[in-house]
Amino acid sequence: DTGVSQDPRHKITKRGQNVTFRCDPISEHNRLYWYRQTLGQGPEFLTYFQNEAQLEKSRLLSDRFSAERPKGSFSTLEIQRTEQGDSAMYLCASSFGADEQFFGPGTRLTVL
């Protein structure tokens, strides 16, 4: 296991389309986090899972966003009816408990 992986690395979509991103955490990590990073800003927390349970969601996570982590392994983040303001880098991180978070390379979303 070489680290956190994310797929795709880049996604270009038209406004109004739905997109889904996948994150595969480090296998023994029970926590998985999603962050969003816009240009010139630090990453902002969106949501996190402990095993398969989604325990916290940020106010940034509008109703158009949904995340799942079936079976406590990989996670998906879906954005419905994308808007231009959704254009950002979506980062996934995993950790074992409250220990150090390891980040994936991110998925860069461009909404035209």
Added chain:
Amino acid sequence: AQSVTQPDIHITVSEGASLELRCNYSYGATPYLFWYVQSPGQGLQLLLKYFSGDTLVQGIKGFEAEFKRSQSSFNLRKPSVHWSDAAEYFCAVVDSNSGYALNFGKGTSLLVTP
């Protein structure tokens, strides 16, 4: 909620010179603090972390940081900068109200000149 502020948006340093990147935190108790580096096209990499104990923390790539409670600071330092250190640096603090998610500063962009 716990938060951090990075006062410097951009910093330019000559190769071989010393570096200090500033980070101020806002939290009443002892915070869990981190410094991450992000190079173009790369993911965030942890440089070092502070949970408790010795206030001078050693990290990877020759970086260190000092926790100063009296100044609410956690500044990152390196005695001699290499051209490969050019990157975006983020200070972060754990938000214990959000499952230990990280609250990041806005980052400091480091440019290294020959």
